[in-house]
Amino acid sequence: MKASTAKPLVMILGGPNLGRLGQREPEIYGSTTWEELGSLCEKWGDELGLRVEFNQDDFEGGLVGLIHKATDHADGLIINAAAYTHTSVAIRDAVASMDKPIIELHLTNPTAREEFRQTNLLTGVVGAGVFGFGIKGYQLALEGMASLLEI
Ligand code: DQA
Secondary structure (H helix, E strand, O other), rough: OOOOOOOOOOEEEEEEOHHHOOOOHEEEEEEEHHHHHHHHHHHHHHHHHHHHEEEEEEOHHHHHHHHHHHHHHOOOEEEEOHHHOOOOOHHHHHHOOOOOOEEEEEEEOOOOOOHHOOOOOHHHOOOOOOOOOOOOOHHHHHHHHHHHHHO
């Protein structure tokens, strides 16, 4: 049993170009902006008894730093590493070193897309994944996280 009544903290982390959500290829990624998604995630988290910290960085090193921050301070991580999913050993290594629940998320299903998206360096080091549900995936991932954290 937990000594404190503080709500578990979940960090939601977005990689490059996700800050442009809403304007960026809306026919693929939808019309909701990253800021609007952040507000929705806070609401969905609150309904589940989770605190949500919502962050985005276009740079690999910035994302690595935020994963370290999640490792040290959060109870779980939901990560959409965007294009770095397919290329970054540094992000994979940072994720692999986090010994708390991690859910990989993609708005689309990268496996059903271009050849260069078939390489995924993260799937092998995360416990669970949510792909292809658009922004609804964030609500599903938060529900999954609540289950993993047993709240
Ligand atoms: C994405 C899929 C990636 O292949 C792509 O580079 C993105 C977004 C998604 O959420 O569907 O930027 O992670």
